[in-house]
């Protein structure tokens with residue numbers, strides 16, 4: 569995929585990308601890796617902040633009209649946003665951290681229509697600056713998640729209709745491209761896009777707080793550094809690529825009828841626990 573080639577050519581990485589093409593053949597796609605600013609250091613955007621300072625994490629979710637996040641419950645009766653919540657809880661097991669994860673549109677904020685066909689990382693950061701409900705401070709972490717229409721901008725400025733979402737590296741800004749989420753299933757409002765949406769949020773949140781080896785240090789050899797900040801385990805939500813068209817359905821199927829939606833493997837969970 570071209571973003572990997574871009575990465576290999578030492579162009580500074582600006583964001584982590586989740587690719588629709590990858591999702592179609594697998595589950596969780598390819599993300600640009602970044603080590604320039606990463607999640608290192610002790611800033612409010614660092615893994616150190618999230619894991620050693622923060623006691624409360626709030627997801628600040630906004631959306632454009634027509635890009636509404638999915639809400640409601642899975643076939644197993646689990647609230648879709650409990651998928652995000654369960655995965656956050658799994659990463660922070662053993663720590664005293666509370667989570668504020670919205671589960672209804674009333675708990676999220678409708679923003680003005682953006683009328684933007686492509687989104688650069690600068691556009692995403694500008695959106696966050698305009699609409700975020702405050703930044704992280706003290707012991708309170710905030711991550712801004714925006715659901716928008718339009719597509720990620722390729723380096724040449726054209727639309728990349730394969731990117732589901734990205735996390736702007738070294739920041740707490742995540743952007744989700746709703747039309748790509750909807751296109752991930754034959755039924756744009758069926759369970760597949762809903763699980764894809766949550767999986768993407770989980771994946772990008774993990775990047776934002778320092779995975780894999782992007783601030784949160786490794787406790788075992790599972791960093792797929794060839795593909796950026798990803799996990800080498802194909803059964804982990806942080807795997808850059810699964811092979812075969814049946815894998816996506818298989819991956820989602822594991823969670824569709826389960827109350828347990830933790831998508832990280834033990835290697836990633838152990839990194840979190842030990843950090």
Ligand SMILES: [Zn+2]
Nearest residue numbers: 584585598599
């Ligand atoms: Zn990724």
Ligand SMILES: [Zn+2]
Nearest residue numbers: 799804833836
């Ligand atoms: Zn993993």
